[in-house]
Each structure stands twice: as structure tokens, then as C-alpha cells.
Amino acid sequence: MTATTLDAYPDAVRDAVARARERVSALHAELPRWGLVVWTAGNVSERVVVDPDAGPGERDLLVIKPSGVTYDELSPAAMVVCDLDGTLVEGTRAPSSDTAAHAYVYRHMPHVGGVVHTHSTYATAWAARAEPVPCVLTMMADEFGGDIPVGPFALIGDDSIGRGIVETLRDSRSPAVLMRNHGPFTIGRDAKAAVKAAVMVEEVARTVHISRQLGEPLPIAAEHVDSLYARYQNVYGQR
Numbered sequence: 163m164t165a166t167t168l169d170a171y172p173d174a175v176r177d178a179v180a181r182a183r184e185r186v187s188a189l190h191a192e193l194p195r196w197g198l199v200v201w202t203a204g205n206v207s208e209r210v211v212v213d214p215d216a217g218p219g220e221r222d223l224l225v226i227k228p229s230g231v232t233y234d235e236l237s238p239a240a241m242v243v244c245d246l247d248g249t250l251v252e253g254t255r256a257p258s259s260d261t262a263a264h265a266y267v268y269r270h271m272p273h274v275g276g277v278v279h280t281h282s283t284y285a286t287a288w289a290a291r292a293e294p295v296p297c298v299l300t301m302m303a304d305e306f307g308g309d310i311p312v313g314p315f316a317l318i319g320d321d322s323i324g325r326g327i328v329e330t331l332r333d334s335r336s337p338a339v340l341m342r343n344h345g346p347f348t349i350g351r352d353a354k355a356a357v358k359a360a361v362m363v364e365e366v367a368r369t370v371h372i373s374r375q376l377g378e379p380l381p382i383a384a385e386h387v388d389s390l391y392a393r394y395q396n397v398y399g400q401r
Contacts, residue, residue: 168252182208182225183238189357196361198280205258208353209275228255266324276353278360281345284367289340298379303387304394305362307335315342338363
């Protein structure tokens with residue numbers, strides 16, 4: 163993989179990329195910390211806005227981990243920078259094999275600033291069954307605004323996975339999708355929010371699975387889901 167540089171970009175963009183490298187590197191450490199990945203699987207990316215006045219995603223960049231590199235080898239300098247066509251802009255290693263999917267999401271969902279993919283055990287088990295995780299917990303209503311949906315089967319290597327993510331989440335309140343036979347992808351306003359969603363989707367997938375061993379879990383009424391979601395998104399926490 164031939165190295166390229168950010169020399170053609172303004173100082174402000176290079177500074178923004180440097181900060182994104184720091185954040186994305188640190189956030190990758192959260193994936194093994196929460197038991198969401200094994201070996202080199204999984205990835206975190208963050209959008210870097212290059213030109214706020216350009217069309218959605220026309221000149222933005224993304225920072226993502228290199229392909230096949232173990233988590234203990236990752237550092238800010240190891241992160242690679244791509245444009246939203248998935249083309250390497252800076253770095254000496256090949257970007258993650260999921261880069262095309264991340265780039266597609268950024269091109270078609272301008273509000274998304276971070277994307278995460280894991281193969282976390284329980285969420286991936288639901289994806290293997292192509293079954294949405296039903297909204298039977300107040301935590302799910304808070305975080306996901308309803309069921310966690312299933313996206314279509316798609317092969318790795320082009321933007322097919324990205325298309326499935328966008329098609330499934332475009333009209334959903336959920337920041338998570340279970341791509342069939344593959345695993346969870348999550349989105350957020352930034353990479354940290356997407357990592358939080360990845361942690362939460364595994365937690366609720368595990369809890370609902372355990373609940374099913376004891377009996378059929380009880381769904382939450384739609385009006386209560388709406389109320390819980392509105393409160394959590396607009397009132398909960400520090401504002």
C-alpha cells in the first residue's frame with residue numbers, strides 16, 4: 163500500500179485529523195475492554211469534516227484502523243485516513259476491510275459522525291438467527307427507541323454492507339443494526355457515541371437472551387417506549 167499525505171489539506175484539517183486519530187485509537191481500546199471483539203476483528207471510524215459548505219460527504223475524510231492489526235499494536239499513528247470513496251489519503255497500511263461500508267454510511271447519512279462494527283457474541287447470535295432484539299427493557303427504549311432491527315445479508319469487500327446499514331437505519335431510531343449472518347454495526351453523532359451503542363447492543367442482546375431461557379419476555383407498550391425514549395434523549399444526564 164503506497165503512502166500518501168495530507169499535505170494538500172489546510173492546517174485546520176490536518177489538526178482535526180490528528181485529533182481524530184487520538185480519539186479513534188483510544189476508542190478501539192474500549193472494544194476489547196468490554197469484550198466486544200477477539201483478535202483483530204472489529205473497527206471504529208470517525209468522520210472528519212473537511213468542507214462544511216460542500217455537499218453531504220463530498221469532501222469529508224474518515225479515520226479508521228488498519229486491516230488485520232491487533233489491538234495492542236494500535237496507536238494514533240497507526241490509524242489510516244481515507245476519503246469517502248474509501249481511497250487511502252494517508253497511511254502506510256491497508257485500511258480495514260469494512261472501510262467501504264463505513265464510507266457509504268457517511269456519504270448517505272450526513273448526521274452520522276462515527277461508525278463501529280464488532281462481532282460481539284450475543285448480538286452476533288441474534289444476527290445469525292436474523293431476528294430483531296425485541297424491546298422488552300426500559301434500557302432498550304431509552305437507547306434504541308424500540309427493537310434492534312436486522313439488516314440484509316451482504317458480502318464483505320464493497321459497499322453492500324453500507325447499503326444495508328443505511329436502508330435499515332435511515333427511518334429507524336435505533337443506532338444499531340444486526341447485519342444478518344454477520345454482526346452488529348452501530349452509528350452515532352461521533353465515534354464515542356457509536357462505541358457506546360456497540361456496548362449497549364451487546365448488553366441488551368445478552369439480557370434478552372437470558373430472559374428467554376426463563377420464559378417469554380414481556381414487550382413494552384409503544385406509547386411507553388416513546389415516552390422513555392424522549393425522556394432519555396432530551397432530559398437524562400447533564401445538559
